[in-house]
Amino acid sequence: SRPFRIAVLPGDGIGKEVMPEGLKVLKTAADKFGLNLEYRHFEWASCDYYAQTGQMMPDDWKSHLQDCDAIYFGAVGWPAIVPDHTSLYGSLLKFRREFDQYINLRPVRLFDGVPCPLANRKAGDIDFFVVRENTEGEYSAVGGKMFEGTDREIVLQESIFTRIGCDRVLRFAFEMASRRARKHLTIATKSNGIAISMPYWDERAAEIGKEYPGVTTDKQHIDILSARFVLTPDRFDVVVASNLFGDILSDLGPACTGTIGLAPSANLNPDRKFPSLFEPVHGSAPDIAGKNIANPIAMIWSGALMLDYLGRGLTGAAQKPYLDAHDAIVKAIEDVLVQGPHTPDLGGKASTSQIGDALSKVL
């Protein structure tokens, strides 16, 4: 069978430093598990490229990525030369929309060896997924301003929820919950305050839920749900949320486990019509870029999620070597987090590349 085609976009800042470590571990895994991966490297989707050309990507960017199975993405942004809005809308957010990556999947896990900001929690206690809608909802550029410059000035911002958009993310989350041991889905909402879109979201969740009688659910308003991420993070299994609420919960979750610098993220087009994108949650971190001290674990873990996706997906038949490679990389991360070496963010002195080496070695 043909190799899986992976587009490699390191992006900016520490993206360029963690990417080689991600590729290093993928190469070790490919050798060990007999994976068939083929790479295409691109230097665009970066502020460097913008500085040279005045745009984040070439006009024909789509044709380069379209027939890839996955995009392995470092981090984008360099506010000193390009406003965040320009760099994000010109790359990452464009991919999410134009490749219809309607699922943003983020694991929340507590590891031994990582200081946890919550008291009395140990590895194993916290292990859940946030499933975020990634294309519509509260993130829209629709709206406008009226009575500009006067006391009557008013700004309208539209949130847009479509039945298709709601149903597919809800179905993905129910499907995922139905395959897990606890089979529990938490539905984030705010239908007691946001009077039109959120009751609709609840309605669609109830409707899709009928297809999954084996999944138990609870519906929680985002205010108390955020509180419960701190108070009872052990209770969650799969949490599904709109674009904005998912954005908040998928930063808050890793904060609660002390893994905000380690967290990976998958931007999926589960229909596999377009490439899916795998990226660390952390950004380009201009403050520590160029020092070879960035922790590459989020990049490496994102690579593991990519293998899992390539080998499984909701529709395709499972390819065991890919799933095994995912599990082995996550296991290697667990081991290295306990035994070291550690980069400075975890109190160690190791360099970025030493972590990649250590992980490849225990794999």
Added chain:
Amino acid sequence: SRPFRIAVLPGDGIGKEVMPEGLKVLKTAADKFGLNLEYRHFEWASCDYYAQTGQMMPDDWKSHLQDCDAIYFGAVGWPAIVPDHTSLYGSLLKFRREFDQYINLRPVRLFDGVPCPLANRKAGDIDFFVVRENTEGEYSAVGGKMFEGTDREIVLQESIFTRIGCDRVLRFAFEMASRRARKHLTIATKSNGIAISMPYWDERAAEIGKEYPGVTTDKQHIDILSARFVLTPDRFDVVVASNLFGDILSDLGPACTGTIGLAPSANLNPDRKFPSLFEPVHGSAPDIAGKNIANPIAMIWSGALMLDYLGRGLTGAAQKPYLDAHDAIVKAIEDVLVQGPHTPDLGGKASTSQIGDALSKVL
């Protein structure tokens, strides 16, 4: 001078149990500090009233409350007989809007004697305020549905930000920060994802900030800001946020200090054209109602905030006995949290009324 007029609305469930304790402590404080308070008691704004009359409040509710200085509010909601939407929109949310209580002020404090879900934090470390916009923004009933019942079904929900609405809450927050020791204001936003309303919010914050050169500010996106409530809660002084973001942060903050059951809230109309409302953050808690075990501290602390407001406010001349009474009640809460007695939520066996007695005694 005339007494301050306070409307007393116990509401539902534990609201009816904690209210007498709130009034008990206020009476003790009034005797001790020579406060001039006058009460008007109402049984409406409750689901009991709804069960009898089919509405949450009498038609002439406004005329009863309009000339009060403050509303002391228990908790509303009894989902078994009235849907939350009906009970909330028919009372609490109506007061906030019709009395233009555009500030929702919520202290976040860590106390000795209260188990903190965060590791390695001690009383004094966490002590800040969330200032929430309370009338507009993401909470609106404007929008609608189209192509109903088809695959094209789409729901639009409007967020509405007015210049007046933004400026007054921002100014209140800057003013408040300017009077505190650290003089720091954190501005919650999400202008990197929500493309129209949030950049406008940022713009207004920058504009109002010019009036307060002595206040330092930082602007944080809501995702990372939520994370920082968990990671570095000691860094905050005053946090200002839109209606939705403020709702989230003012539950998340107390969750981080373990005080979600103790947290008070002030819904202010700082112009004093309308009564302000003081209420516990907790709800009516049907599961523990009727057992005399609810912790009345949130109600009592809300009463202290009410005295502070009556005695100070942004415009009126300060009346020291009221401010002193506020400080004394908060101090009494601190003492009782350390030495007990405690209600079951804090691991004790005391009843609701025993807490009120204990607090009155140490006052």
